Structure formats: structure tokens, C-alpha cells
Amino acid sequence: MSQTKAYAAQTAKSPLTPFSIDRRDPREHDIVIDIKFCGICHSDIHQARGEWSAAMPETIFPMVPGHEIAGIVKAVGSKVSKYKVGDHVGVGCFVDSCRTCEYCKRDLEQFCNVRTVLTYNARDFEEKPTYGGYSQGIVVDEKYAVRIPDNLPLDAAAPLLCAGITLYSPLRNWGAGPGKKVAIVGLGGLGHMGVKLAHAMGAEVTVLSQSLSKQADGKRLGADHYYATSDPETFTKLQGYFDLIINTVSAALDWNQYVNLLRVDGSLVVVGVPDDAIPIQGFPLIARNRSIAGSSIGGIKETQEMLDFCGKHNIASDIELIPIQKVNEAYERVLKSDVRYRFVIDLASLR
Ligand code: NAP
Ligand code: ZN
Ligand code: ZN
Secondary structure, eight states: OEEEEEEEESSTTSOEEEEEEEEOOOOTTEEEEEEEEEEOOHHHHHHHTTTTTTTSSOOOSSBOOOOOEEEEEEEEOTTOOSOOTTOEEEEOSEEEOOSSSHHHHTTOGGGOSSOOEESSSSBOTTSOBOOOSSBSEEEEEGGGOEEOOTTSOHHHHGGGGTHHHHHHHHHHHTTOSTTOEEEEEOOSHHHHHHHHHHHHTTOEEEEEESSSTTHHHHHHHTOSEEEETTSHHHHHHTTTOEEEEEEOOOSOOOHHHHHTTEEEEEEEEEOSOOSSOOOOOHHHHHTTTOEEEEOOOOOHHHHHHHHHHHHHHTOOOOEEEEEGGGHHHHHHHHHTTOOSSEEEEEGGGGO
16 A cells, blocks of 8 residues: 545535545556646536535545546556556546446446446445545556557646547547538537547537637637627527537536537537436427437547547647646636636646
């Protein structure tokens, strides 16, 4: 066991404060990662504040959030073959799964029939709580780590481990590419990665944001068009326009307005996690063969594919680097949509 410095929420109502956790001694297939950077995903806030208690098996406090982990391999177990000391690696939203069920065999570990062991706020197969990346280090089976291309800066690459894969997967799954019109709803952490990735895949990209205040950024990130959803004109002008709309917003929306923006056979894919039910009228879906779907992160194989794609196209996140002592302030700013476009914690500040 090694004592590791971290930041934790002690309850759903308390701010994050310094905490100490035990990381296991490395097993044969484990790698020990010196965590350099960890992104702040909106999901960290949802969970640290107990907002997903109804949907998850349990909410475990003290909670050390963080599932956008980028670091350097510091030690390896005797049977590790994929990595060596000094390699740049990442850990995303989960650190284990059963490895034998139908979905694990298909490289879709996020849907494991037995248990996808989330990186934090979960229990491993020994029923011990897992702790995330707001910490100095993590020990993980090499199968559940991914390689970060050397040309990507580790700090800006960290958000690829969740925001990147969460957008890459549906963009690929629903065929974003040349000739396809893709809309990204919400220009936050997930949304800005969606713009970069869809643009690199060759799709025509439109941002649908609450206002035009980030329009110049949106265009710089790769958007061809930018509209404000606060302007009712947007919903008349763009009727029947998009092949794919990816919604990254967790707030309640007027969902039927977005369905009406889809072409025949178009899909509205939900990745932002709304609290409330999604009320959709049947007729606008049926009359144009439209679909509404969800999408959850991505498996290890696809996460590696996404990182290699980002390495090839030189894509990383636009970040604001903060010391861990500013994490509570950063949470408040994320809640106000005041983030350009992902906060990343510099774990050197914990030492
Ligand atoms: P974020 O950085 O806070 O971005 C969300 C964006 O939503 C904001 O930047 C804002 O964009 C827009 N927004 C915020 N409040 C709004 C409101 N009241 N009405 C309309 N738009 C609003 O969050 P994130 O880290 O990208 O995460 C977004 C959601 O995805 C969270 O619910 C998170 O839990 C979820 N998530 C899902 C998965 C998955 O696998 N499906 C993975 C990771 C995260 P504009 O200012 O441009 O409007
Ligand atoms: Zn996340
Ligand atoms: Zn499984």
C-alpha cells in the first residue's frame, strides 16, 4: 500500500479538501502512474454533489473525483507488456470490468454485464472504493490504460480521456464525415472537443450555443456555423438541416425543437446527462424517420483509436490549468458555463 495525497469531498454538501488515500501495491499486470494532470469533467461535479444518487448503485464518500487522468508510468508489474517506465499514459472513466462478458469481448467495457469499475465513486472487485485522479498517483491494470501520443502535451491531452472519447464515439458511430452536417449543442468541455473532432473528420460543423458570446472561439475551434439557441429564428432557419445533433447540455431543453432540426433519418444523440425526463413528441420522429439515442463514453480500444486520431491531427483540449487548491472555485465557474474550455488540475500543486 502506498499513501497518496489527494483532494476529496467528504459529503455531497462539502467542498473538496486535502485527503490521503491508499493505492494498492502493483500486481503482475499493473502499472503505477505518476499523475501529472487531471481534467475537471462536469460529471465530477454531478457526482461529488450526489446528483446521480438515484441512478447509481451507491454514492461513496469520501469521494476523490477525476477521470481525465494523464501521467507518466513510474513502475510496472512483472508481467506488464504494453508499457514501460517513462511512457505517457492516460486513464479514463473506468479501471476494470469482468473481461469475459459479451460486451467486454467486443471492446465495449463501458457496458460490462457484470460491473464496469468506474475510476471513482465505485467499488472494485474486492469491494474496495475506487478513487480518481485528483491525486498524486494511481495503480491500474495495463489493459485499462491507454497510450497518449508523445506529440500531445500531457496537460491538454488529459480531457481527451473523457470529453474526447465521449464525443469521438458518437461522431464515429453516426458516421460524421465529409458531406454530413453535424450540430454540437453546448460549447463547454465536451462540446469544444466535439467541434474539433467533427471538423477533423471532415463534417460540416455547427455550434448551437445559448448566446453568440463564444462565436469567435467556436469558429477558431473548427465550426463552420454558429447560432444562438436563445434566438427563436435559429429554430426556424435550421429546420430539417442536420444529419446528427449531439447534445452535451445537462440542463432541460425544449427537445422537440431540436428534433425538428433533423433531416430524414437524422439522429439526436444525448450525451449530457439531464436530471429530468426527455419529453419527445412521436409525430415529428415518425414522419421523418428520425431517432433519438444516448451514448456513453467509449471502450478502451476506441479510446486508444481516438488518442491516435488526435495525435495524427494534433488535437488536444483548450484548457485553463489550475492548482488543486482552486478546484472548488473551478467547480463554481463550470456551473456558470464560465470555462474556456476545460479546467485541468496541475497535480504538481499537491506535492
Ligand atoms: P460543461 O463544460 O459545463 O459544458 C456544458 C455546456 O452546456 C456549457 O458550456 C453551456 O454551453 C451549456 N449549458 C450550460 N447550462 C445550460 C443551460 N441552462 N441551457 C442550455 N445550455 C446550457 O460540461 P461538460 O463537462 O461538457 O459535460 C456536459 C454533460 O455531459 C454533463 O452532464 C456531464 O455529466 C455529461 N457527460 C456525459 C458523458 C457520457 O458518456 N455521455 C461523459 C462525460 C460527461 P453554451 O454556453 O455554449 O450554451
Ligand atoms: Zn467525464
Ligand atoms: Zn464484462
